Amino acid sequence: MSEKLIKHFRKYIPVDAEDEAEMISFFRSGTFAKKESLVVQNTKCRYHFFVVKGCLRMFYIDEKGMEQTIQFAIENWWITDYLAFEKQTVTAFEIQAVEKSDVVQIDYGSQEKLLARFPQLERYFRLIYQRAYAATQLRTKYLHDFSREQMYHHFSESFPEFAGRVPQQLLASYLNMTPEYLSEIKKKRRS
Amino acid sequence: MSEKLIKHFRKYIPVDAEDEAEMISFFRSGTFAKKESLVVQNTKCRYHFFVVKGCLRMFYIDEKGMEQTIQFAIENWWITDYLAFEKQTVTAFEIQAVEKSDVVQIDYGSQEKLLARFPQLERYFRLIYQRAYAATQLRTKYLHDFSREQMYHHFSESFPEFAGRVPQQLLASYLNMTPEYLSEIKKKRRS
DNA sequence: CGTTGGCTTGAGAGGGCTCAAGGCCAGTGG
DNA sequence: CCACTGGCCTTGAGCCCTCTCAAGCCAACG
Numbered sequence: 001m002s003e004k005l006i007k008h009f010r011k012y013i014p015v016d017a018e019d020e021a022e023m024i025s026f027f028r029s030g031t032f033a034k035k036e037s038l039v040v041q042n043t044k045c046r047y048h049f050f051v052v053k054g055c056l057r058m059f060y061i062d063e064k065g066m067e068q069t070i071q072f073a074i075e076n077w078w079i080t081d082y083l084a085f086e087k088q089t090v091t092a093f094e095i096q097a098v099e100k101s102d103v104v105q106i107d108y109g110s111q112e113k114l115l116a117r118f119p120q121l122e123r124y125f126r127l128i129y130q131r132a133y134a135a136t137q138l139r140t141k142y143l144h145d146f147s148r149e150q151m152y153h154h155f156s157e158s159f160p161e162f163a164g165r166v167p168q169q170l171l172a173s174y175l176n177m178t179p180e181y182l183s184e185i186k187k188k189r190r191s
Numbered sequence: 192m193s194e195k196l197i198k199h200f201r202k203y204i205p206v207d208a209e210d211e212a213e214m215i216s217f218f219r220s221g222t223f224a225k226k227e228s229l230v231v232q233n234t235k236c237r238y239h240f241f242v243v244k245g246c247l248r249m250f251y252i253d254e255k256g257m258e259q260t261i262q263f264a265i266e267n268w269w270i271t272d273y274l275a276f277e278k279q280t281v282t283a284f285e286i287q288a289v290e291k292s293d294v295v296q297i298d299y300g301s302q303e304k305l306l307a308r309f310p311q312l313e314r315y316f317r318l319i320y321q322r323a324y325a326a327t328q329l330r331t332k333y334l335h336d337f338s339r340e341q342m343y344h345h346f347s348e349s350f351p352e353f354a355g356r357v358p359q360q361l362l363a364s365y366l367n368m369t370p371e372y373l374s375e376i377k378k379k380r381r382s
Numbered sequence: 383c384g385t386t387g388g389c390t391t392g393a394g395a396g397g398g399c400t401c402a403a404g405g406c407c408a409g410t411g412g
Numbered sequence: 413c414c415a416c417t418g419g420c421c422t423t424g425a426g427c428c429c430t431c432t433c434a435a436g437c438c439a440a441c442g
Contacts, residue, residue: 060332068335070328082325092332115314122313123306129320134273136327137261141251141283143334144259144367148398168421176335181398183422339430360388372430374390 001029001052001102008050008076012124019118026114027104032056032097038105045084045091047105051077054101057170058093069173072098074162078128098166148177149185192220192243196295199241199267203315210309217305218295223247223288229296236275236282238296242268245292248361249284260364263289265353269319289357339368340376 002024009015015023032038032054039045041060049056051073058079059069070093073079084091088108106114115121146154152175156163163171172182193215200206206214223229223245230236232251240247242264249270250260261284264270275282279299297305306312337345343366347354354362363373 062336068332070331070335082321082328086321086325119310119314122317123310126313126317126320129317129324130273130277133320133324133327134277136324136331137273140261140327141259144261145253169419178399179421180400180423184398187422358388369431370389371391371432375392375430378390 002027002104004052004076005050005104009121009124012127013120015120023114023118026110027106029102029104032101032103034097034099037094037096038103039081039091039093039095041092041094042090044088045081046088046107048078048080048085048108048111049073049095050104051075051079052102052104054103055098055166056095056101056103057098057166057174058095059173060093067173069170072162072166072174078132098170148175148181149188151175152177152182152185153189192293193218193295195243195267196241200312200315203318204311206311214305214309217301218297220293220295223292223294225288225290228285228287229294230272230282230284230286232283232285233281235279236272237279237298239269239271239276239299239302240264240286241295242266242270243293243295245294246289246357247286247292247294248289248357248365249286250364251284258364259367260361263353263357263365269323289361339366339372340379342366343368343373343376344380 003020005027006015006020006023009023027050029052038049038056039047053075056073056079057069058071058073058081059067062068071079079095081091081093081095083089084093085108115125142151142154152171155171155175168182169179172179175182194211196218197206197211197214200214218241220243229240229247230238244266247264247270248260249262249264249272250258253259262270270286272282272284272286274280275284276299306316333342333345343362346362346366359373360370363370366373
């Protein structure tokens with residue numbers, strides 16, 4: 001499944017065919033079952049994950065014991081706790097598969113070596129992070145502009161297949177509202 | 192003032208002394224007065240800004256005519272509307288000086304040329320964006336965890352000098368609350 | 383020394399939460 | 413293939429956090 005990753009590299013930078021195998025050797029592929037954890041809260045954050053197929057989510061458990069989802073990652077997205085990954089410290093988050101997911105992962109040391117060996121990948125990651133950061137700027141604007149109700153409608157209209165794919169509970173948590181309230185919102189529109 | 196920028200580069204990557212002058216030639220330095228706009232809403236987003244001294248803010252005007260601040264940038268931070276900058280399109284945001292500020296700026300084309308000429312800067316920006324993105328992940332967690340009131344206390348305890356430096360109105364907008372409510376929160380703690 | 387912008391106060395309203403219960407599947411074991 | 417069970421979604425009542433609107437106040441600035 002690493003070929004999907006190389007394909008993704010090529011959307012942003014040129015990659016020599018002869019380098020492919022060596023690049024891939026830095027990564028490990030794996031499949032995770034629904035609800036399986038890739039990173040456990042309060043443990044060292046070793047890996048950076050690229051989703052080939054499926055869907056991951058990042059969440060934490062708050063003081064009331066509730067899971068708070070702060071991010072999803074679907075096909076062609078990278079995910080990790082970047083603060084903990086960069087510093088190689090304990091993470092405040094848990095990363096779990098929402099559905100059966102194919103993933104390519106790399107540990108911190110290997111990523112550093114990969115970037116030293118193939119400096120053109122610095123550009124790839126620079127562009128990936130730039131895009132991710134740009135997305136959060138827009139999201140921040142929405143958080144100011146929209147009520148929770150508008151957030152839900154905006155989200156489900158922007159990503160209709162995705163809204164149907166994840167359990168409502170997780171979506172509610174991602175949108176920072178209770179499942180009860182989400183239910184109420186959906187009901188309103190129905191009538 | 193560009194030497195401050197080079198100094199910042201050196202926190203992340205090595206820079207040959209002989210390259211300094213050429214690097215600097217890609218940038219333009221400028222000083223902006225309090226409330227002066229660096230980028231105007233609904234115009235093309237040409238520049239990427241590095242704050243040498245002072246403080247900038249990014250905001251937009253909502254349908255009620257209110258300014259909604261979504262980001263501040265102080266010394267050693269980069270700022271722009273990354274979505275609009277990358278695509279060189281019209282921006283939904285305005286960037287303005289909160290106080291008299293010294294800024295180094297670069298337009299999109301020059302930045303591309305700079306990165307082509309000095310590919311090691313890809314690493315610099317990769318690290319900058321990674322750090323910025325990591326910060327937004329943490330911020331997202333706080334948005335789930337904290338009430339507006341807790342957000343204010345957390346912010347003013349984390350950045351005490353900054354909280355005193357910007358007008359309360361802007362801080363309230365950044366924390367996504369009304370100035371009236373911020374006032375009430377502060378009063379509560381006083382008593 | 384008058385105006386203006388920013389901070390404060392207070393009353394009333396509403397968005398969104400909590401808690402508790404009820405209903406609807408989907409998966410599991412017999 | 414059917415009954416059972418557990419998870420998830422829905423409903424409703426009551427409440428609190430935060431907003432809106434409308435004054436009043438204070439300090440800065442011309």
